[in-house]
Amino acid sequence: MSRAPVIRSTLSNGLRIVVQPLTGMPSVGVAVHYDVGFRSELPGRSGFAHLFEHVMFQGSEHVGPADHFRHVQASGGTANGSTHQDYTDFYQVLPASALDRLLFLEADRMRALRITEETLRTQIAVVKEEIRQSVTDKPYGGFPWTVLPGVLYREFRNAHNGYGTFADLEAASLEECQAFYETYYSPANAVLTICGNVDPRQALDLADRHFGRIPARPRPAPPALDEPEPAGELWGEHYDPHAVLAATALGYRLPDPAASLPRYLSHMVLSQLLTGRDSARLKRHTAHRTGLITDISSSCGLFGPLRARSPETLVVLAMHPRTTPVDTVLDVLDTELADLAANGPTEQELAEGRALASAGTWRGFDNLGVRTRALGTYELLFGAPELVDDLAPLLAAVTADDIRSAAAHLTRGKRAVLSLITSTGVHR
Numbered sequence: 001m002s003r004a005p006v007i008r009s010t011l012s013n014g015l016r017i018v019v020q021p022l023t024g025m026p027s028v029g030v031a032v033h034y035d036v037g038f039r040s041e042l043p044g045r046s047g048f049a050h051l052f053e054h055v056m057f058q059g060s061e062h063v064g065p066a067d068h069f070r071h072v073q074a075s076g077g078t079a080n081g082s083t084h085q086d087y088t089d090f091y092q093v094l095p096a097s098a099l100d101r102l103l104f105l106e107a108d109r110m111r112a113l114r115i116t117e118e119t120l121r122t123q124i125a126v127v128k129e130e131i132r133q134s135v136t137d138k139p140y141g142g143f144p145w146t147v148l149p150g151v152l153y154r155e156f157r158n159a160h161n162g163y164g165t166f167a168d169l170e171a172a173s174l175e176e177c178q179a180f181y182e183t184y185y186s187p188a189n190a191v192l193t194i195c196g197n198v199d200p201r202q203a204l205d206l207a208d209r210h211f212g213r214i215p216a217r218p219r220p221a222p223p224a225l226d227e228p229e230p231a232g233e234l235w236g237e238h239y240d241p242h243a244v245l246a247a248t249a250l251g252y253r254l255p256d257p258a259a260s261l262p263r264y265l266s267h268m269v270l271s272q273l274l275t276g277r278d279s280a281r282l283k284r285h286t287a288h289r290t291g292l293i294t295d296i297s298s299s300c301g302l303f304g305p306l307r308a309r310s311p312e313t314l315v316v317l318a319m320h321p322r323t324t325p326v327d328t329v330l331d332v333l334d335t336e337l338a339d340l341a342a343n344g345p346t347e348q349e350l351a352e353g354r355a356l357a358s359a360g361t362w363r364g365f366d367n368l369g370v371r372t373r374a375l376g377t378y379e380l381l382f383g384a385p386e387l388v389d390d391l392a393p394l395l396a397a398v399t400a401d402d403i404r405s406a407a408a409h410l411t412r413g414k415r416a417v418l419s420l421i422t423s424t425g426v427h428r
Helices: 048-055 067-074 096-111 117-136 148-152 166-170 174-184 200-211 261-275 326-343 347-365 368-382 387-396 400-409
Strands: 007-010 016-021 027-034 078-083 088-095 190-196 234-239 246-253 295-300 313-320 415-421
Touching: 007 200, 016 200, 016 368, 027 096, 027 368, 048 078, 048 088, 048 117, 048 174, 067 078, 067 096, 088 096, 088 368, 096 190, 096 200, 117 166, 117 174, 148 234, 148 246, 148 313, 148 415, 190 200, 190 368, 246 326, 261 295, 261 313, 261 326, 261 347, 261 387, 261 400, 313 326, 326 400, 326 415, 347 368, 347 387, 347 400, 368 387
Parallel strands: 016 190, 234 415
Antiparallel strands: 007 016, 027 088, 027 190, 078 088, 246 313, 246 415, 295 313
């Protein structure tokens, strides 16, 4: 099967455009990624990136508050936004006939967002309620992504909770919002992606018509994220009054995907060997086998693989009975990692791990919305939107030696251990 081409272009105001036409697709996906996430925030302004994701749906010069959703839904489409460590994206999937209208909506809020004191105060209240429902009033809410970085990292940008504190959110002013918009929501700091049932020439013409007249603004300097790896094992505790089972989360630093993609990918396959299926190494210790662990999972990245720049985290999360000490959970993990580092995986394990990683990639990118967002993410973070089609074969090429090396990299002397404490107390 031939690969669909990926066409890249840049407007004179700096907006980068990625187009991938897909034959046989009835719809079109559109995403706009802005190079601003919660690692762009400074002390005293936590939660600002996520708050601004909400503000972006509250109207622009020619679009009323919440009318963005109304127009997309009236066209038979869906729309949403999300905030990550290093970017905020706004995405839609809708019939191809609605592409012109959708590009107008996106361009209008990039050019002239309307921000009022009432809008800001309303969205602060909305975000605070989201935090209550998703984190503070919910068992295991936000665990471990809201708290594990605070154990593994020392720099505020890497360590703080991306939802932010209520005090920081309430202190946000209209002037700060205007400045945030002027700094980060400029064409030169964004990527527009169009994918699906679209003629590339027509898509580029429409993009130029709607976005080409937006005045250029300087592209902000990237935030300084580098920091040394931990010099020893780091420990932390998180109290959750709603939780019933104990939980332990571990965080390891991943290789930089921009500088060493093959090493990063070997960790993706290793993750599958550890927890990717019921017979995976760590799954053997779950309730129906030894009873030590109720469930265990692992993932590259706090929000999934290749969705952040370095430094990024490989997460292992174990739910376990209160009677299982944290040290026992660590021993289980360390024993399996040591065996993989010394002896490597069996041929069957490696084949299954590569197949699971590759198939999961292909399966995800069969979804138009997922593919559209990934094209934009890979362009913004790595300048490589073609990774969408390159990733599966690269994962299938990971070797047993790669797995040995990845397992050896996950040492206890460079990790964070975060213990979730229930109302019954410490379980170590």
